[in-house]
Every structure is written in C-alpha cells, then in structure tokens.
Amino acid sequence: MNAGGRTISDKIIDAHTVDPADTGVYREVRVDALLGHDATIALLVDEFERRGLQIWDRERVIFTNDHFSPPATIERADISNTFLRFARKRNVTHLMLDRGICHQLLVENPLCTPGSLIVGADSHTVMAGGLGACATGMGSTDILYALATGTTWMQRPATVRVDFHGSLGELCNGRDVVLELLRLLGESGARYRSLEFHDLADRPLGQDDRFAISNMAVELGAKFGVFVPDDVTAEYCAARDGRRPALVAPDPDALYEHTVDLDLSALTPRIAKPWSPGNVVAVQDIETRPVSVAFLGSCSSGRITDIRDAAEELDGKTVHPDVRFVVIPASVHVFQQALRAGYVTTLTEAGAVFDHSSCGPCGGIDKGVLGADDVCVSTSNRNFRGRMGHWESRTYLASARTVARAARAGHIGPDLYEAGGTGS
Incomplete structure (x- = not known):
C-alpha cells in the first residue's frame, strides 16, 4: 500500500479486492462489467466450451457485434455467427447486434458508472474512464477467465495526475487535447500508469470531449484513463439512467507519480502524422499535402458533437471532388441524434457518405479501407502503418473539425485555420 492518500484507481481497486487483507503486488479483484465484441470473443469460444464453463453473471456482460457489422466476407460472417450463437445460447442480457461500436455502447449502458471496475x-x-470508471482492455485468455469467474488479477498502477486549466477554444475539442498529451508524453509516457484527469477548466469539458481523451489514454500506454467525476458526469448519467450516481474522488493528499498541467486556452488544433499517434504537430505547422479520404468515426470520435462540428464546417459547402468523405456514427443512438438534428442532411448534401455504425475502416475492416495511394485524414485513434488498409497508405489523425475542413479543401495544411484561407 502506498504511503499517503489514495487516488481514484487506488480506491476502486481497493473496493473491488476479493480479499481486503490482500496487499500484494497483484490482487484478485471483482469486476462490475465485462465488455466483448465479435472479433475477440469468438477467439475464446472453443476453449470456453471445451472446459464446460459458465458465464458468472449474464446480466453484467455486454456483448456487441461491431467489427463485422454487417459482415463483408464469408469468413467474417462465420466469425460473427460463432459469436452470436455463443452469446444467445447463454442468454447474455446485453447482447447488441449491429447497434454500434462496443465502447460507445458501453458508456450508453447503465452498467458503466463512476467507481466501477x-x-x-x-x-x-x-x-469508460470518461465516466469515472476504471476500465481496461485484456486479451482473450484473460477475458475467458473473467467471464467465467467475475474476477481478474490486477496490479495497482502508479497514477499520473493531469490538470486541465483555462478554457478550450471553439476550434478545438477533446481530440486536440489528447493529441497534445501524446505530443508531450509520447506513446509510452504513461505505460501501465493510471492517468487521472482533473477538469479545472473555466468551462468544463463536455462529456464527448472526455470520452475522446480517455479513449486514447491507451495510446499513451495507460492502464486507465479516468476523469474525476463531477457535475458533468452526474448530469450525463442522470439523463441516461434517470438518477444521479454516487461519485468517487481521490483523497486530498493522494500520491501521484507526477503532475502534467495543460492550459487549454493556449491549445490550437493538432494533427498526428504517420505512422504514430505520438507524431503530433500543430495543424498550422503541418506540410501541405493532398488527401483522398476523410474519415469521421471510430470509438475515438463519431459522437454527436463530432458530427455537429463537421456539419457546421460543411453547411452550404461541398466536399472537394477528389475526396471521399466517410462518416460513421459511433452508435445507432448517435445516428438517430444526427438525423433529428439535421446533420445527416447537411453532410450528405455536401457530399459525405454515411455508413452503418460500426468500426469500419478504423481497423482496416470495411466501409472505406485505404488503397496504396490513399492519404487519409481521420478521427480514428491509430495511424500505424497498414492500420486502415494498404501498407503504403498514409493516415493523419485529427479532430472532426479538422477532418471536415480538409475534406472541403482537398488537402491538409496550415491554411485550414488561417483567416481567409481555404479552410476558413
């Protein structure tokens, strides 16, 4: 046990430890919910059935068909069907077929609450850390164990505190914030750490911004990327669940490895160059380069505020004739919001293509994968070589507003945000 007060991740791990007297490096902890999707759960089906295992609590499992949604090949259809048969046979309560990306569906679900593991x-x-939960990804073998027992083994991570000050400008959102953190810390800057985000801004970050930041905490190497829950969190949960949740907070004397201070007022739009999410520069410093594909979607973005930003940029305007602009809402719920707000009409009139809520080209799966000559500006979370398609393609990561401006201009470059420039 660390000397001094406890951070949020300390408190959550302590609260979920199976044996309260256990102070070992690795501790057995109970989980509040387990998330799985078609592509990874299908990998554990044979072993799960061979051992004759049962799901520990079918009401605490969220399974989504999102990677192959709907399947684009025979092989992927077979994988999807294996997953669906497994889930239906066990009467998984929260089985969602073709309803969106699993991470978005998780935060739309009441199982995801502040203080949960x-x-x-x-x-x-x-x-899910955007709602004050400690949430982390694991491989299929570890998930098999958790699915059968409702427990896992976890090391208590050291915590890096991140303080947000000032006020985020209208041209930036949470994507720009997390890209700036990647510029400052790099891809290994929070390796097996818990990033604990303190929103001390003059104008609190919106919930969608927080989701974008927590989502890419793993790109920094973090085990958790958890916001200290506050009124923004409570209002989101109350709108979703009909009641305000209990909130968890770190101790006033919580022990942090170090603190990162970020002045949001000084932040300008950011962009990550190939082939690393940490290869970040200001858009005003990027070299001008034509783009052939613009993508707005993925679990990193694809939420209603992202689609709104793109619609604002393209209202009454048109996508460049040399650009394919693909928009994939993160969930069917988000798509319905965009329909009601008129954003779908605005963007399709401008020349954008809407696809079904799923992972799509983010992982090079379908609905807009890249060819050898493609240069893409994307709201996805990774731009590793070959991630979105051909090995020779190139992907730049940016916010929805930057993606929309590039789609209109036909290129990325400093002029996207220069007064009177192509993107103005």
Missing part, C-alpha cells in the same frame, strides 16, 4: 476484450475499453 470494467474489463473488456479490446484495448479501448479504457474509454
């Missing part, structure tokens, strides 16, 4: 068969499960 969640594991998922996908690295971006960490996004």
Whole structure:
C-alpha cells in the first residue's frame, strides 16, 4: 500500500479486492462489467466450451457485434455467427447486434458508472474512464477467465495526475487535447500508469470531449484513463439512467507519480502524422499535402458533437471532388441524434457518405479501407502503418473539425485555420 492518500484507481481497486487483507503486488479483484465484441470473443469460444464453463453473471456482460457489422466476407460472417450463437445460447442480457461500436455502447449502458471496475476484450475499453470508471482492455485468455469467474488479477498502477486549466477554444475539442498529451508524453509516457484527469477548466469539458481523451489514454500506454467525476458526469448519467450516481474522488493528499498541467486556452488544433499517434504537430505547422479520404468515426470520435462540428464546417459547402468523405456514427443512438438534428442532411448534401455504425475502416475492416495511394485524414485513434488498409497508405489523425475542413479543401495544411484561407 502506498504511503499517503489514495487516488481514484487506488480506491476502486481497493473496493473491488476479493480479499481486503490482500496487499500484494497483484490482487484478485471483482469486476462490475465485462465488455466483448465479435472479433475477440469468438477467439475464446472453443476453449470456453471445451472446459464446460459458465458465464458468472449474464446480466453484467455486454456483448456487441461491431467489427463485422454487417459482415463483408464469408469468413467474417462465420466469425460473427460463432459469436452470436455463443452469446444467445447463454442468454447474455446485453447482447447488441449491429447497434454500434462496443465502447460507445458501453458508456450508453447503465452498467458503466463512476467507481466501477470494467474489463473488456479490446484495448479501448479504457474509454469508460470518461465516466469515472476504471476500465481496461485484456486479451482473450484473460477475458475467458473473467467471464467465467467475475474476477481478474490486477496490479495497482502508479497514477499520473493531469490538470486541465483555462478554457478550450471553439476550434478545438477533446481530440486536440489528447493529441497534445501524446505530443508531450509520447506513446509510452504513461505505460501501465493510471492517468487521472482533473477538469479545472473555466468551462468544463463536455462529456464527448472526455470520452475522446480517455479513449486514447491507451495510446499513451495507460492502464486507465479516468476523469474525476463531477457535475458533468452526474448530469450525463442522470439523463441516461434517470438518477444521479454516487461519485468517487481521490483523497486530498493522494500520491501521484507526477503532475502534467495543460492550459487549454493556449491549445490550437493538432494533427498526428504517420505512422504514430505520438507524431503530433500543430495543424498550422503541418506540410501541405493532398488527401483522398476523410474519415469521421471510430470509438475515438463519431459522437454527436463530432458530427455537429463537421456539419457546421460543411453547411452550404461541398466536399472537394477528389475526396471521399466517410462518416460513421459511433452508435445507432448517435445516428438517430444526427438525423433529428439535421446533420445527416447537411453532410450528405455536401457530399459525405454515411455508413452503418460500426468500426469500419478504423481497423482496416470495411466501409472505406485505404488503397496504396490513399492519404487519409481521420478521427480514428491509430495511424500505424497498414492500420486502415494498404501498407503504403498514409493516415493523419485529427479532430472532426479538422477532418471536415480538409475534406472541403482537398488537402491538409496550415491554411485550414488561417483567416481567409481555404479552410476558413
């Protein structure tokens, strides 16, 4: 046990430890919810059935068909069907077929609350930290164990405190914030740490911004990326669940490895160059380069505020004739919000293509994968070589507003945010 007060991750791990007297390096903990999707759960089906195992609590499992949704090949259809048969046979309560990306569906579900401990068969499960949960991704073998026992083994991570000050400008959102953290810390800057975000801004970050930041905490190497829950958190949960949740907070004397201070007022739009999410520069410093694909979607973005930003940028305007602009809402619920707000009409009139809520091209799966000559500006969370398609393609990571401006201009470059420039 660390000397001094406890951080949020300390408190959550302590509260979920099976044996309260256990102070070992690795501790057995109970999980509040388990998240899985078609592509990874299908990997454990044979072993789960061979051992004759049962799901520990079918009401605490969230299974989603999102990677192959709907399947684009025979092989993927077979994987999807294996997953669905497994889930239906066991009467999993929260089985969602073709309803969106698992991480978005997790935060839309009442199982995801402040102070909860969640594991998922996908690295971006960490996004639930936007609601004050400790959530982390694990491999299929570890998920098999958790699925059968409701427990897992976890090391208490050291915690890095991140303080947000000032006020985020209208041209930036949570994507720019987390890209700036990647510029400052790099891809290994929070390796097996808990990033604890303190929103001390003059104008609190919106919930969608927090999801974007927590989602890419794993790109910094973090085990958790957890916001200290506050009124923003409580209002989101109250709107979702019909009641305000209990909130968890770190001790006033909590022990942190170090603190990162970020002045949001000084932040300008950011962009990550190939082939690393940490290869970040200001958009005003990027070299001008034509783009052939613009993508707005993924669990990192694809929420209603992202679609709104893009609609604002393209209202009454048109996508460049050399650009394919693909928009994939993160969930069917988000798509319905965009329909009601008129954003779908605005963007399709501008030339954008809407696809079904799923992972799509983010992992090079379908609905807009890249060819050898493609240069893409994307709201996805990774731009590793070959991630979105061909090995020779190139992906730049940016916010929805930057993606929309590039889609209109036909290129990325400093002029996207220069007064009177192509993107103004």
